[in-house]
Amino acid sequence: SCQVNNGGCDSNAACSHDASTNIVVCSCKNGYVNSGTDSVIKCIDACQVNNGGCDSNATCSHDASTNGVVCSCKNGYVNSGTGSVIKCTDACQVNNGGCDSNATCSHDASTNGVVCSCKNGFVNTGCGTTVKCTDSCQVNNGGCDSNAACTHDASTNAIVCTCKSGYTNVPTGGAVTCIQVTTTLAPGTRKAYLNSTYAGSTNPGFQQGECPVSANGAYGWHFVMTGTSTSIVSIRCVFKSAGVVTSMIQVPSDKHAYVFTQTGDTLLEASAVVNGPNTEFNLSNVCKSI
Known part of the structure; x- marks a missing residue:
């Protein structure tokens, strides 16, 4: 019977005979599945039924030689399964999608391909499609x-x-x-500098104390000259956020200088023009006026 109209089997089925009864047995060929009933075998492309058993993020196709189902992860996904089990995971979740450790992994809106973008503070120093993220300060x-x-x-x-x-x-x-900065010092004055120990001090963070109220900001920085015979004529402080600040309040005497910033900040450096023999001053305390 199998030699006549394939035994009545579907064109995508193989016709054979039952070993006991010799009746016709229809079996879907490799790459096809039965979408009919046990008695009526209808063979359709396996990829059309539940994506051929492939992961939802995989493409189902057929082997050119055997016609067996082949599962291939779609663009933007990688196989994180084992052996013959294909499990497709967002590529960005596996080794950052192959992106540099200082890059953000995302996907192209059209192709879903991986896109590597350098994070804030880094720039791409790679070539062509290779994204290499380098500290911006080094470029x-x-x-x-x-x-x-x-x-x-x-x-x-x-x-x-x-x-x-x-x-x-x-x-x-x-x-x-x-x-x-070009400064012509008045007779009897000289430059003095902040003790380097205090560079990098923060407010809040450094030793707290009291401070006068100032319209220049709520966060105060109290500087004091070393020794007793040197007074501060002017001061120049550099902060990480506020930048250069030169306004000051001097209480209770001119060997003290209070400088203010609008927000909490980090002191990078400070210098002063002073009258007297000492050339170094200290950060005594920080404060916050209410």
């Missing part, structure tokens, strides 16, 4: 002025440009532009 000083130090914001990792000692910021279109 052209992060875009900062040549007389500025490039650092990163502690919260966002964005670039922060701070003028180096001896330079002051004259903003140009929102950018930090550092020009050299």
Whole structure:
């Protein structure tokens, strides 16, 4: 019977005979499944039924030689299964999608292919399609002025440009532009500098104390000259966020200087013009006026 009209079997079925009864047995060929009943065998492409048993994020196709089902993860997915079990996982969840450790892995809206984008504070120094994320401060000083130090914001990792000692910021279109400070000292005065131990101090964070009320901000920084015979004539402080601050309040005497910032900040450096023999001053305490 199998030699006549394939024994009445579906064209995608193999016709054979039962070993005991010799009746016709129809069996779907490799790559096909029965969508009919036990008695009426209807063979359809296995990929049309439950995606051929493949993962929902896989494409079902057929082997060119055997016609067996082949499951291939779609673009943007990788096989995280074992052996012959194909399990397709978002590529970004496996080794960051192959992206640099300082890159964010996402997907192209059209193709779903992996897209590697350098995180804030990093720039791509790779070639072609290879994304290599390097600290922005290591590339052209992060875009900062040549007389500025490039650092990163502690919260966002964005670039922060701070003028180096001896330079002051004259903003140009929102950018930090550092020009050299030229100071002609009055007779009897000299430059004094903050004890380097206190560079990097924070408010809040450093030793707290009391401070006078100031319209210049709520966060106070109390500086005191070493020795007893030197007074502060003017002061210049550089903060991470506030930048250069020169306004001060002097109480209870001119060997003290209170400088204020609008928000909590980090002190990067400070210098002063003083009258007297001492050339160093300390950060005594920080405070917050209410």
